Amino acid sequence: MSDKTQAIFTGDRCLSCTSCMANCPVMAAIKDYRGPKLVGPAHGRMHFSQEDIEATLEFCSNCKSCDRACPSGVAVSTLNMLQRAEYYKTHPHTQAEDMIAHGERAGKMVRMMPFGATFANIGMEFGKTLGIFSKLGLAGERDMPAYASTPFKDLYSRIKQTAGGKKIVMFTGCFINDNEPQVGEAFVKVMNANGYEVLIDKGFNCCGSPLVVTGYLDEAKQHADNNADRILEWKKKGIPVVTPCTSCSLMLKEEYHELFAEHKFHEAAENVYDAFEFLEILQERGEFNDNVKPISQKLLYHVPCHLKCQAIGLPAANILEEFGANVQTADAGCCGISGNYGFRKDKYDISMKIGAKLFERVKRKDFDKVISDCGTCRMQIHHGSGIKPCHPIEILAAAYQ
Amino acid sequence: MKPFDVIVIGGGLAGLMAAAVAADNGQRVALLTYGSGSLPLASGAIDFLNAKAPDVAIKNLPAHHPYKKIGLKACDAAAKFFVDIAAKADLPYNGRLSAQIPIVTAVGTLKYSALVPESMDASNLVNKKKIFVVEIKGLKDFYAAMIVDNLKKIFPDKTFEVAKLDLNLLGGRDITCMDAAQIISVNEQILADGLKTLDVGDDDAIIIPPIFGLEGNSSRAAIKSQLRAEILETTCLPPSPTGIRLQRAFIKYLQSSGVRIFENSKVVRGVVDGKKVTGVVVENSVREKVFPARKVILATGGFYSGGITMRDFDQPREPIFDLPVFFPTGAENWSNEQLFSDEPQGFSMTGIFTDESLRPIDESGEILFENLHVVGANLGGSDFVFERSAGGVAISSAYKGATS
Ligand SMILES: Cc1cc2nc3c(=O)[nH]c(=O)nc-3n(C[C@H](O)[C@H](O)[C@H](O)COP(=O)(O)OP(=O)(O)OC[C@H]3O[C@@H](n4cnc5c(N)ncnc54)[C@H](O)[C@@H]3O)c2cc1C
Ligand code: SF4
Ligand code: SF4
Numbered sequence: 012m013s014d015k016t017q018a019i020f021t022g023d024r025c026l027s028c029t030s031c032m033a034n035c036p037v038m039a040a041i042k043d044y045r046g047p048k049l050v051g052p053a054h055g056r057m058h059f060s061q062e063d064i065e066a067t068l069e070f071c072s073n074c075k076s077c078d079r080a081c082p083s084g085v086a087v088s089t090l091n092m093l094q095r096a097e098y099y100k101t102h103p104h105t106q107a108e109d110m111i112a113h114g115e116r117a118g119k120m121v122r123m124m125p126f127g128a129t130f131a132n133i134g135m136e137f138g139k140t141l142g143i144f145s146k147l148g149l150a151g152e153r154d155m156p157a158y159a160s161t162p163f164k165d166l167y168s169r170i171k172q173t174a175g176g177k178k179i180v181m182f183t184g185c186f187i188n189d190n191e192p193q194v195g196e197a198f199v200k201v202m203n204a205n206g207y208e209v210l211i212d213k214g215f216n217c218c219g220s221p222l223v224v225t226g227y228l229d230e231a232k233q234h235a236d237n238n239a240d241r242i243l244e245w246k247k248k249g250i251p252v253v254t255p256c257t258s259c260s261l262m263l264k265e266e267y268h269e270l271f272a273e274h275k276f277h278e279a280a281e282n283v284y285d286a287f288e289f290l291e292i293l294q295e296r297g298e299f300n301d302n303v304k305p306i307s308q309k310l311l312y313h314v315p316c317h318l319k320c321q322a323i324g325l326p327a328a329n330i331l332e333e334f335g336a337n338v339q340t341a342d343a344g345c346c347g348i349s350g351n352y353g354f355r356k357d358k359y360d361i362s363m364k365i366g367a368k369l370f371e372r373v374k375r376k377d378f379d380k381v382i383s384d385c386g387t388c389r390m391q392i393h394h395g396s397g398i399k400p401c402h403p404i405e406i407l408a409a410a411y412q
Numbered sequence: 413m414k415p416f417d418v419i420v421i422g423g424g425l426a427g428l429m430a431a432a433v434a435a436d437n438g439q440r441v442a443l444l445t446y447g448s449g450s451l452p453l454a455s456g457a458i459d460f461l462n463a464k465a466p467d468v469a470i471k472n473l474p475a476h477h478p479y480k481k482i483g484l485k486a487c488d489a490a491a492k493f494f495v496d497i498a499a500k501a502d503l504p505y506n507g508r509l510s511a512q513i514p515i516v517t518a519v520g521t522l523k524y525s526a527l528v529p530e531s532m533d534a535s536n537l538v539n540k541k542k543i544f545v546v547e548i549k550g551l552k553d554f555y556a557a558m559i560v561d562n563l564k565k566i567f568p569d570k571t572f573e574v575a576k577l578d579l580n581l582l583g584g585r586d587i588t589c590m591d592a593a594q595i596i597s598v599n600e601q602i603l604a605d606g607l608k609t610l611d612v613g614d615d616d617a618i619i620i621p622p623i624f625g626l627e628g629n630s631s632r633a634a635i636k637s638q639l640r641a642e643i644l645e646t647t648c649l650p651p652s653p654t655g656i657r658l659q660r661a662f663i664k665y666l667q668s669s670g671v672r673i674f675e676n677s678k679v680v681r682g683v684v685d686g687k688k689v690t691g692v693v694v695e696n697s698v699r700e701k702v703f704p705a706r707k708v709i710l711a712t713g714g715f716y717s718g719g720i721t722m723r724d725f726d727q728p729r730e731p732i733f734d735l736p737v738f739f740p741t742g743a744e745n746w747s748n749e750q751l752f753s754d755e756p757q758g759f760s761m762t763g764i765f766t767d768e769s770l771r772p773i774d775e776s777g778e779i780l781f782e783n784l785h786v787v788g789a790n791l792g793g794s795d796f797v798f799e800r801s802a803g804g805v806a807i808s809s810a811y812k813g814a815t816s
Contacts (some may be wrong), residue, residue, distance in 0.1 A: 028450075028452075028453055028650065029452065029453065029650045029651040030447065030448045030449075030452050030453070030651075032588075032590065032651050033448070033452040033590060033651040033656055034448060038591070039594050041584070042581075042583060042584030042585060042587070042591065042595075043584045043585065044584075044585065045585045046585065067585070078676070079448075079675040079676040080447060080448040081447055081448075082446070082447025082448070082449070082717060082718070083447070264696075264697055264698050265696075265697040265698075268697070277698070280697060280698045281698050281699070283698070291413065294413075295413070295702075319675050319676060320676050321676075321696055321697075322674070322676050322677045322678070322694050322695070322696035322697075322701065323696060323701055324413065324672075324674055324677075324694075324701060324703065325672060325674070326413075328672075329413050329414070333414070340667070340672075342667040
């Protein structure tokens with residue numbers, strides 16, 4: 012549908028208007044990065060070869076602010092990611108890169124050990140105190156996301172679902188599964204309240220977003236193939252796949268197709284919904300359960316960059332407002348973390364500089380709660396402001412009693 | 413989704429202005445835009461018409477000209493509203509419709525506009541004794557010597573001096589005015605200290621590239637307070653800090669008035685019920701989303717921004733509502749051979765014709781939609797570039813469309 016698919020063909024549309032440069036948060040934070048126009052379409056168009064790599068490509072965080080600014084439909088950030096993959100064909104990854112790209116693998120290992128989560132969390136605490144993370148090339152200033160004692164996929168089997176009849180499959184995403192299972196629980200509660208039983212497909216992999224930004228494109232393609240095949244299976248059965256993680260939904264709906272340009276990714280994408288996008292569709296069809304306690308909170312909403320890209324409006328804000336919430340958008344730009352970008356030692360300062368405006372906004376504390384649909388955005392806001400945000404679906408779940 | 417009172421399609425100058433006016437009237441507004449519009453490329457100066465007194469010139473325009481539909485009253489109100497919005501975002505503008513103000517261009521010529529950022533207002537240059545033009549080490553595309561050569565032709569009696577400052581910008585990428593402005597917004601003092609080394613008196617002026625930050629007036633104010641001479645910014649190649657400041661001022665105002673801004677949202681169709689538009693359809697990578705509205709303002713720009721498209725020669729289209737597009741018939745009227753000449757270009761007259769409330773009309777003058785208003789560069793009947801009216805038509809049509 013969209014002409015913005017298949018990134019590789021979009022470079023030639025660049026008019027050199029510089030709008031992307033005016034909106035790139037990394038360019039604003041540092042002088043080293045040459046910026047989206049030169050690195051994406053200009054460089055990407057001429058050379059997709061291993062020999063000729065733009066030296067400052069590493070600075071791109073894949074936040075996609077450039078894509079949104081572009082009047083010509085150039086998939087700037089994806090052009091950058093494709094070039095990054097080209098670079099890593101001939102350059103080894105560091106140990107830190109290997110770690111931050113493979114959170115799913117680490118999570119699985121932790122779960123295989125008895126008391127794995129506890130030990131892993133203690134280990135991370137030590138790792139931080141002893142400066143091991145920093146030596147590895149990770150941002151020693153940060154807490155690594157703590158593992159939940161029970162991952163969501165295990166917790167899920169203990170939830171007594173109330174709904175029957177209609178079904179959806181939940182794409183949990185790694186962060187919700189390993190670190191914030193309470194978001195998953197809230198998701199199930201809301202879907203149940205709306206008459207949907209929530210299924211889990213243990214055959215799904217990590218969406219691949221951390222792999223793409225770290226240059227493991229071949230591995231990401233394997234994930235994409237597997238996930239798309241499974242989504243298509245569910246599509247045949249008429250069961251939609253819904254995810255409360257914004258970066259996962261963007262990956263499944265848009266980036267697979269942009270990166271790999273196979274039609275099946277588009278077909279699979281048609282069966283994928285972001286959580287509140289799905290709920291708003293129910294509402295438009297008159298199928299939304301509005302037996303909701305009035306929400307009297309004042310909410311500050313940090314809209315994730317990866318949600319802004321999706322052109323689905325602001326469904327979480329619309330729904331929460333409908334039930335009385337006072338939702339104010341933070342309007343403070345990118346939070347700076349961009350997935351695993353801000354976890355790199357050499358990108359930590361950039362990441363914090365980008366987020367500074369948002370932290371200031373949050374610290375004004377003129378609200379009851381900060382909400383954001385993206386797990387890493389929530390982590391970054393907590394780290395930068397000391398105030399812990401939640402997923403908007405947790406607010407809605409609490410209102411269904 | 414609850415219907416918005418007003419949906420504005422397009423986030424260029426016209427769309428931002430229309431959204432601001434509607435919000436100011438207490439309406440619940442959504443702004444849908446695909447791409448960030450042309451303000452980051454523009455100087456931020458608003459041209460109404462290339463005439464000594466634009467208001468008088470507007471009165472003498474032919475009836476099919478957009479200004480005739482808008483009316484002088486709305487033009488005046490728009491100019492006031494614009495200056496007011498900018499001031500609220502701490503971005504002072506000077507000007508009115510009865511006169512024009514000079515600004516210094518990046519090559520050292522003077523350009524006249526009706527509304528200009530205070531930081532560019534070169535009205536007092538004639539009264540200055542000595543003019544310093546400051547070149548900054550490592551800054552791309554700014555040639556002080558050329559500016560001096562050209563200004564000397566305009567002001568042969570004045571003394572000029574090229575001054576070179578090193579603000580430590582080197583290291584990293586090639587620095588544009590936008591980069592320098594960003595750096596100075598974090599550390600104004602480097603520029604203030606640099607300028608203080610010049611031997612300037614009260615009656616002198618300093619001309620610098622546009623690097624007083626990217627938001628509001630605070631960098632300029634901090635530097636100005638430390639120097640006695642007047643400091644002026646020129647225009648520059650894009651990305652242009654003075655245009656970016658204007659864009660940010662509008663966005664700040666819209667956000668503070670609760671306007672919902674939806675980026676990356678390409679509108680592909682309207683939802684219509686007879687002569688009423690009830691919503692617009694946004695297309696994303698896999699599906700469509702309807703945004704319901706009571707009133708729609710079409711601010712999608714001209715050929716450059718996709719507001720008007722043309723696959724086949726002689727068949728320009730308005731892609732969202734399929735509105736009839738006026739164009740000069742016959743290839744001989746379409747363009748004149750010299751692209752950069754001082755004759756108007758036929759193709760730039762192309763656009764949508766409207767009634768006095770800026771609602772689209774067909775050839776017989778019948779109104780096509782009662783609650784759809786067309787504003788900005790997609791209006792037909794004038795060559796905005798030739799007559800230098802783009803900014804003025806954008807803000808005044810936006811004002812009229814939003815208040816009609
Ligand atoms: C380099 C340059 C310099 C300029 N300098 C001056 C100057 O000195 N003085 C002056 O007065 N004016 C100047 N202008 C003109 C001025 O800035 C505006 O371009 C002009 O007023 C037109 O504004 P607009 O809002 O109608 O259109 P645009 O600014 O073109 O904005 C249209 C917007 O609509 C969006 N859009 C289009 N189709 C869709 C769709 N289907 N769905 C959603 N969004 C859509 C586009 O992406 C764009 O954001 C300059 C322009 C340029 C490019
Ligand atoms: S994705 Fe973000 S960091 Fe990368 S070029 Fe685009 S705007 Fe800049
Ligand atoms: S915004 Fe798009 S068209 Fe403009 S320079 Fe960037 S990539 Fe090119």
